Amino acid sequence: MKLKHAYLILAILGIAYTWYFNIQFYLTEDNTSILNFIAQTKTTFASQSIVADLTVVVVTFLVWMTYESLQLKIKYWWMLIPLTFIVAIAFTFPFFLYLRANRLEVLKE
16 A cells, blocks of 8 residues: 555544544533634643643644645645634645645645
């Protein structure tokens, strides 16, 4: 198995794992607004720590992904920016690595 296939598996796992909990939120909460979802991330110091950590990871990823995509001329890379916030970075980061690996393969030929 090529490494790019591991990235694709991780992207699928990232969307499944995060959205399992998102679906649980929508099934169990009375107020399923995005504002309530975000408000619940601020309820404990532990959750605030995770949010701070992910914020730095997301910003770093977006800066690096933009630079790398422009350098390698990766098609449709910009679609990953909204998907990072709509779906999850657990999906978009490994999916970008998959797209990058595909592009590097093409450039080696």
